[in-house]
Amino acid sequence: MTDSRRGLPAVGALLELPDVKALAARSARAQVTEAVRAAVEEARQDPAAAPASEAAWTAAIRGHLARRERASLRAVFNATGVVLHTNLGRAPLARAAIDAIARTASGASNLEYDLERGERGSRYAHCASLLAELTGAEDALVVNNGAAALVLSLNTLAEGRDAVVSRGELIEIGGSFRVPDVMAKSGCTLREVGTTNRTHPDDYRRVLGAQTGAIVKVHRSNFEVRGFVAETSVRELAVIAREAGLPLIVDLGSGLLVSLEAYGLSGEPTVGETVRDGATLVVMSGDKLLGGPQAGIIVGDRAAVDACRRNPLARALRVDKLTIAALEATLRLSQDEARAVQEIPALAMVTAAAASIRRRAEAMAESLGAHGIPCRVVDSEGAVGGGAFPTARLASAAVALDGDPMVLEARLRGGDDAVIGRVVDGRLLLDLRSVPADRDEAVLAAVCKALAA
Numbered sequence: 001m002t003d004s005r006r007g008l009p010a011v012g013a014l015l016e017l018p019d020v021k022a023l024a025a026r027s028a029r030a031q032v033t034e035a036v037r038a039a040v041e042e043a044r045q046d047p048a049a050a051p052a053s054e055a056a057w058t059a060a061i062r063g064h065l066a067r068r069e070r071a072s073l074r075a076v077f078n079a080t081g082v083v084l085h086t087n088l089g090r091a092p093l094a095r096a097a098i099d100a101i102a103r104t105a106s107g108a109s110n111l112e113y114d115l116e117r118g119e120r121g122s123r124y125a126h127c128a129s130l131l132a133e134l135t136g137a138e139d140a141l142v143v144n145n146g147a148a149a150l151v152l153s154l155n156t157l158a159e160g161r162d163a164v165v166s167r168g169e170l171i172e173i174g175g176s177f178r179v180p181d182v183m184a185k186s187g188c189t190l191r192e193v194g195t196t197n198r199t200h201p202d203d204y205r206r207v208l209g210a211q212t213g214a215i216v217k218v219h220r221s222n223f224e225v226r227g228f229v230a231e232t233s234v235r236e237l238a239v240i241a242r243e244a245g246l247p248l249i250v251d252l253g254s255g256l257l258v259s260l261e262a263y264g265l266s267g268e269p270t271v272g273e274t275v276r277d278g279a280t281l282v283v284m285s286g287d288k289l290l291g292g293p294q295a296g297i298i299v300g301d302r303a304a305v306d307a308c309r310r311n312p313l314a315r316a317l318r319v320d321k322l323t324i325a326a327l328e329a330t331l332r333l334s335q336d337e338a339r340a341v342q343e344i345p346a347l348a349m350v351t352a353a354a355a356s357i358r359r360r361a362e363a364m365a366e367s368l369g370a371h372g373i374p375c376r377v378v379d380s381e382g383a384v385g386g387g388a389f390p391t392a393r394l395a396s397a398a399v400a401l402d403g404d405p406m407v408l409e410a411r412l413r414g415g416d417d418a419v420i421g422r423v424v425d426g427r428l429l430l431d432l433r434s435v436p437a438d439r440d441e442a443v444l445a446a447v448c449k450a451l452a453a
């Protein structure tokens with residue numbers, strides 16, 4: 001089977017090997033052929049490392065095939081200590097939400113069918129009453145994501161007119177999402193008021209007029225300003241908006257339904273508080289502190305929400321049925337605070353006691369040591385992430401692996417089940433704050449597999 005010119009086997013000959021033929025029985029033939037070609041090409045590039053036996057060729061081909069067939073979007077373990085990590089998919093879903101997705105995905109559903117009346121229904125009906133109940137708002141609408149919720153609200157209430165916003169709130173969320181750009185694309189003219197550090201009620205009052213469409217307040221979700229600062233509260237803005245007969249749109253970013261003050265996390269307003277303070281519409285994400293799927297949620301006055309629902313743009317931003325399934329299940333858990341904090345993973349991770357994380361880290365370090373992977377437990381600081389409680393440092397514990405952090409990081413990232421840690425002071429830390437407690441065994445197995453000699 002040797003290609004005599006180069007001393008390498010021919011692709012056709014390798015395809016005839018029994019074990020390679022067996023691969024073609026369960027994979028697409030073209031993929032196997034490509035894997036064989038890749039193995040031969042690799043051997044051509046580096047003849048000294050070329051496979052020397054049929055078994056070695058088969059193993060090399062199997063490796064190339066596995067890499068080709070590996071999904072692009074894969075599960076990873078988030079051991080960064082940042083619970084809501086946008087690059088790592090934000091909130092993991094609760095079991096109940098995953099089950100709801102599976103039920104809805106595997107068959108037909110009453111997505112747009114009213115089972116009581118036996119006639120066409122609305123996909124928007126499914127979460128609206130739950131959201132109203134949980135936030136005290138009159139009505140609610142779910143769209144594709146937080147940015148979509150903001151665009152739809154602005155376009156509905158302020159198209160062709162001014163949207164008045166403080167200069168201190170023209171923020172960038174990350175991933176090229178800049179509030180001023182999004183507002184401009186919504187068809188309204190940005191009317192900036194105040195200064196970066198201070199905006200007073202009179203700054204708003206001065207610019208309101210016939211051309212004004214809405215007052216907008218954006219929660220400074222991913223940073224904090226300190227020092228000589230003043231901002232006009234939602235409550236104050238609600239008074240100003242009411243006097244002027246204008247709507248007040250509040251972009252909360254993270255949709256916190258349950259207060260976390262009992263866990264030492266304060267300063268982030270809940271959606272209910274913001275509704276009570278007088279916002280006409282409140283917009284938020286579903287996959288930040290709400291702990292659900294990617295979604296954008298609009299809650300508020302009946303007439304304003306209804307206008308958003310009837311806006312033709314709503315159709316372009318509409319939410320998928322699997323999202324509705326997961327969101328409804330997550331909202332049901334949120335009805336009971338104690339249950340929410342236990343069963344919604346994002347909330348469970350954010351509120352976990354440092355001592356319990358330390359115990360888990362100690363158990364993991366001991367097991368890693370037993371597998372010949374040297375490490376120790378260190379104190380660590382996690383964060384909420386996802387644009388919420390930006391300055392809160394969550395006391396945590398991490399397994400610090402001995403060895404070159406860059407080499408370790410690359411090996412853990414390259415494994416079948418990638419583990420993403422954080423490099424601090426020249427060491428790779430696996431911070432368990434952002435790992436759901438029931439995943440410790442799986443993380444341990446992935447680390448052992450990636451680092452086994």
Ligand SMILES: *Cc1c(COP(=O)(O)O)cnc(C)c1O
Nearest residue numbers: 145146147173221252253285387
């Ligand atoms: C995160 C965030 C958004 C964007 O929400 P997505 O769901 O990511 O589209 C908008 N505004 C604020 C204040 C945010 O924190």
